[in-house]
Amino acid sequence: xxxxxTDILEDMxxxxxxxxxxxxxxxxxxxxxxxxxxxxxxxxxxxxxxxNDLIIGNRGKxxxxxxxxx
Amino acid sequence: xxxxxxxxxxxxxxxxxxxxxxxxxxxxxxxxxxxKHRDNKSLREFLSALQxxxxxxxxxxxxxxxxxxxxxxxxxxxxxxxxxxxxKNKSEKILSDKVKLEIEKQVRARNQRxxxxxxxxxxxxxxxxxxxxxxxxxxVEEFSVDANYFKDSEIKDxxxxxxxxxxxxxxxxxxxxxxxxxxxxxxxxxxxxDLCHYLTTRDKESLKYFKDEDVKWQMATxxxxxxxxxxSDAMILNMANHTTIKHILTMDFDLVYGGHISAPDKVIxxxxxxxxxYKNILKGV
Numbered sequence: 190x191x192x193x194x195t196d197i198l199e200d201m202x203x204x205x206x207x208x209x210x211x212x213x214x215x216x217x218x219x220x221x222x223x224x225x226x227x228x229x230x231x232x233x234x235x236x237x238x239x240x241n242d243l244i245i246g247n248r249g250k251x252x253x254x255x256x257x258x259x
Numbered sequence: 260x261x262x263x264x265x266x267x268x269x270x271x272x273x274x275x276x277x278x279x280x281x282x283x284x285x286x287x288x289x290x291x292x293x294x295k296h297r298d299n300k301s302l303r304e305f306l307s308a309l310q311x312x313x314x315x316x317x318x319x320x321x322x323x324x325x326x327x328x329x330x331x332x333x334x335x336x337x338x339x340x341x342x343x344x345x346x347k348n349k350s351e352k353i354l355s356d357k358v359k360l361e362i363e364k365q366v367r368a369r370n371q372r373x374x375x376x377x378x379x380x381x382x383x384x385x386x387x388x389x390x391x392x393x394x395x396x397x398x399v400e401e402f403s404v405d406a407n408y409f410k411d412s413e414i415k416d417x418x419x420x421x422x423x424x425x426x427x428x429x430x431x432x433x434x435x436x437x438x439x440x441x442x443x444x445x446x447x448x449x450x451x452x453d454l455c456h457y458l459t460t461r462d463k464e465s466l467k468y469f470k471d472e473d474v475k476w477q478m479a480t481x482x483x484x485x486x487x488x489x490x491s492d493a494m495i496l497n498m499a500n501h502t503t504i505k506h507i508l509t510m511d512f513d514l515v516y517g518g519h520i521s522a523p524d525k526v527i528x529x530x531x532x533x534x535x536x537y538k539n540i541l542k543g544v
Binding site: 193 | 340
């Protein structure tokens with residue numbers, strides 16, 4: 190049976206939520222076990238700000254109505 | 260007669276007794292999907308209203324567009340997954356410092372791209388104001404895949420440093436992709452296949468609309484060369500010209516421009532507020 194466009198878009202939206210699962214945490218801890226513990230764990234404020242911006246996403250201004258392409 | 264029509268005008272002509280067939284480009288599908296896109300809301304409202312006012316809607320696109328969309332989605336999910344890893348790593352160490360530093364490096368590169376885009380847009384606005392153009396009604400939001408998500412080369416650089424020091428089997432990156440990306444990409448492909456028919460003679464629904472089944476690649480080259488438009492858009496116009504489907508839905512000026520030159524029998528549907536601007540640009544063509 191044919192689905193409505195709006196229903197398909199809703200299903201697409203549901204795929205967006207990304208969670209770092211315990212399984213992935215364990216895999217990566219094991220993967221990097223030799224490195225983890227030997228390194229410092231400093232914070233970079235400038236980059237942290239950039240990361241927040243990246244998650245929020247860019248919403249700049251238009252350029253003659255022309256869309257950016259992939 | 261101009262072969263362009265705005266959303267509002269198209270909706271006024273919609274009829275509950277008639278089916279609507281629309282050819283869409285990658286930008287439309289990305290805009291529909293991505294809530295960061297400035298056209299996300301207007302496109303969803305348009306299709307929702309069209310769904311209510313017409314008997315049925317069928318969307319058509321090309322297989323090239325499918326590849327473009329899935330490539331966009333790969334970059335989006337990998338970017339967001341990598342950033343989630345970075346954030347998680349702040350509270351619980353799960354990455355090597357080499358990976359952490361590489362992510363920071365790529366975020367800086369992304370920030371520089373964003374700054375350049377903002378600068379470019381500010382310069383464009385200044386130029387318009389210098390010509391006494393009223394910029395108060397310009398759209399204030401823009402979306403760029405490159406500004407928001409890591410580029411392919413940046414993802415590759417992060418992938419390269421994912422190698423563990425003592426790892427016999429290279430599983431860190433592969434398991435990350437398996438958990439974060441693989442299932443989502445398959446699901447998204449399935450949803451996309453539900454959303455659109457692909458314009459090939461192998462697709463039963465599309466075949467009904469082909470007036471000439473002998474599609475020649477050289478004709479896309481001709482269209483590309485006529486106005487210098489992107490090849491992917493030229494392929495959309497080429498397929499459109501081989502079918503009886505009359506309407507092409509796009510947010511991309513290049514397709515409006517190229518459609519005017521290379522597909523004058525088709526009607527390009529685009530946001531109503533951009534029609535006037537396009538009309539001015541196309542006046543002398």
